[in-house]
Amino acid sequence: PVLVVDFGAQYAQLIARRVREAGVYSELVPHTISAAEVAEKQPLGIVLSGGPSSVYEEGAPQFDDSIFDMGIPVLGICYGFQVMARALGGTVGNTGDREYGATDATVVGDGGAILAGQPVDQNVWMSHGDAVQKAPEGFDVLASTSVTPVAAFGSPAKKMYGVQWHPEVKHSAFGQNVLENFLHTVAGIAPEWNAGNVIAEQVARIREQVGDSLVISAMSGGVDSAVSTALVHKAIGDQLTAVFVDHGLLRKGEREQVERDYVASTGVRLITVDDADTFLGHLAGVTDPETKRKIIGREFIRTFERVQRELVEEAKASGKSVKFLVQGTLYPDVVESGGGSGTANIKSHHNVGGLPDDLDFDLIEPLRTLFKDEVREIGRELGIPEEIVSRQPFPGPGLAIRIVGEVTRDNLEILREADAIARAELTAAGLDKTIWQCPVVLLADVRSVGVQGDGRTYGHPIVLRPVSSEDAMTADWTRVPYEVLARISNKITNQVPEVNRVVLDVTSKPPGTIEWE
Numbered sequence: 001p002v003l004v005v006d007f008g009a010q011y012a013q014l015i016a017r018r019v020r021e022a023g024v025y026s027e028l029v030p031h032t033i034s035a036a037e038v039a040e041k042q043p044l045g046i047v048l049s050g051g052p053s054s055v056y057e058e059g060a061p062q063f064d065d066s067i068f069d070m071g072i073p074v075l076g077i078c079y080g081f082q083v084m085a086r087a088l089g090g091t092v093g094n095t096g097d098r099e100y101g102a103t104d105a106t107v108v109g110d111g112g113a114i115l116a117g118q119p120v121d122q123n124v125w126m127s128h129g130d131a132v133q134k135a136p137e138g139f140d141v142l143a144s145t146s147v148t149p150v151a152a153f154g155s156p157a158k159k160m161y162g163v164q165w166h167p168e169v170k171h172s173a174f175g176q177n178v179l180e181n182f183l184h185t186v187a188g189i190a191p192e193w194n195a196g197n198v199i200a201e202q203v204a205r206i207r208e209q210v211g212d213s214l215v216i217s218a219m220s221g222g223v224d225s226a227v228s229t230a231l232v233h234k235a236i237g238d239q240l241t242a243v244f245v246d247h248g249l250l251r252k253g254e255r256e257q258v259e260r261d262y263v264a265s266t267g268v269r270l271i272t273v274d275d276a277d278t279f280l281g282h283l284a285g286v287t288d289p290e291t292k293r294k295i296i297g298r299e300f301i302r303t304f305e306r307v308q309r310e311l312v313e314e315a316k317a318s319g320k321s322v323k324f325l326v327q328g329t330l331y332p333d334v335v336e337s338g339g340g341s342g343t344a345n346i347k348s349h350h351n352v353g354g355l356p357d358d359l360d361f362d363l364i365e366p367l368r369t370l371f372k373d374e375v376r377e378i379g380r381e382l383g384i385p386e387e388i389v390s391r392q393p394f395p396g397p398g399l400a401i402r403i404v405g406e407v408t409r410d411n412l413e414i415l416r417e418a419d420a421i422a423r424a425e426l427t428a429a430g431l432d433k434t435i436w437q438c439p440v441v442l443l444a445d446v447r448s449v450g451v452q453g454d455g456r457t458y459g460h461p462i463v464l465r466p467v468s469s470e471d472a473m474t475a476d477w478t479r480v481p482y483e484v485l486a487r488i489s490n491k492i493t494n495q496v497p498e499v500n501r502v503v504l505d506v507t508s509k510p511p512g513t514i515e516w517e
């Protein structure tokens with residue numbers, strides 16, 4: 001792999017993704033990694049990320065400088081560029097001149113291997129206070145700006161290069177080209193990382209791990225579980241049983257999509273557990289959001305354990321054993337739980353597939369090294385229907401937390417219709433890429449007076465909550481064109497008689513969360 005060393009900026013994950021976009025497998029590692037640990041991973045190259053500190057500051061993230069003596073090609077970015085400069089004998093200082101945001105850079109000479117062929121004057125994205133004042137001996141200066149004489153340097157002999165700017169952000173006009181030049185030309189790595197290879201590699205690994213045991217997968221209908229399930233199925237066929245719990249809180253058409261389209265395109269053996277009565281029974285009379293979440297989480301586990309017991313018994317009867325459970329864990333989850341960021345528990349998130357720890361299974365997590373966009377790519381390659389592959393995030397507790405008030409069959413039906421209309425119109429308007437997700441919320445506890453047809457009505461409002469986001473940690477409300485909003489509003493109030501008002505949520509996150517409950 002190529003190791004991306006994380007110096008504490010939020011940019012490291014982005015760098016890892018860009019490296020993979022260049023067709024090269026990357027892994028994130030902490031800056032505390034030792035030379036011995038690096039050697040074990042046998043990397044073909046190392047990229048040092050940016051970071052918020054100054055290299056001379058007390059407590060600044062340290063790096064084992066002997067890694068620079070291992071003969072591995074290195075690209076330093078921003079803070080990583082300065083770490084490199086200092087370790088190799090250059091100087092870094094605080095000139096008092098900061099550069100932040102779009103900056104004009106000038107390529108010096110031929111730009112070396114990383115800037116070769118690029119325009120002499122180009123726009124780059126900067127964010128730094130310190131700067132490299134003198135390049136290490138044997139390194140050529142490859143770019144400068146009006147305040148930073150050494151904005152890039154490199155040594156073809158050592159195969160080490162660095163840039164003060166952030167090539168991983170799209171505002172750096174030739175950023176991806178810098179990364180590709182480093183990976184392909186300097187480090188000599190062929191661009192061979194792609195969905196097809198990942199599938200082949202995972203299939204082999206899963207077969208080896210599983211042997212002739214049986215495997216269960218909790219399939220929620222979301223992208224991650226759909227893709228991980230299909231991948232395991234490709235590896236072991238009918239040794240896998242996927243369990244899909246219909247808790248009665250799904251969106252319109254969702255169950256059919258999974259039971260019919262997904263199964264038809266993947267051949268996965270799927271058991272649907274129809275448990276809506278149980279879930280809705282326990283939810284009757286409940287309006288408090290956290291109570292709703294707890295009930296659904298608890299019931300989901302009960303249902304799943306029941307089915308699992310049945311499958312285990314069935315297997316025993318035929319002399320086999322069920323040893324494994326598939327989970328759709330993604331790389332950001334792995335990285336984040338390793339990083340241990342202490343974010344407050346705002347809502348008790350319940351993942352369908354978020355099963356208790358004491359289940360007696362080994363886990364198969366075929367997406368552990370992948371980012372969301374890569375998971376989608378693999379899903380397409382596996383032939384999963386586009387409606388599932390490009391699906392927006394949908395919370396485990398489903399429509400229950402999009403009904404402010406009681407979760408009844410009637411309320412669910414109203415919300416399902418309104419949601420289906422909104423989704424269809426947003427897709428038709430080509431907004432699926434712009435919008436991260438658009439919860440549609442029924443205010444079952446609120447009524448207002450309206451006039452529909454010839455009569456007075458006393459109906460409920462529907463809230464549209466379109467948001468744009470990178471990771472759902474923060475979000476902004478999406479500026480959906482007025483005409484699209486008008487169409488959605490007209491259709492909902494015409495076709496869903498219980499709704500006489502459509503309102504738009506114009507709150508960012510924070511302060512508002514994405515879901516209403």
Ligand code: XMP
Binds near residue numbers: 293347351437
């Ligand atoms: P909030 O509402 O906290 O949502 O801003 C952030 C993201 O998480 C999703 N979400 C959930 N996903 N189980 C899930 O699997 C949950 O209980 C849950 N609650 C919120 C939400 O849809 C958004 O993408």
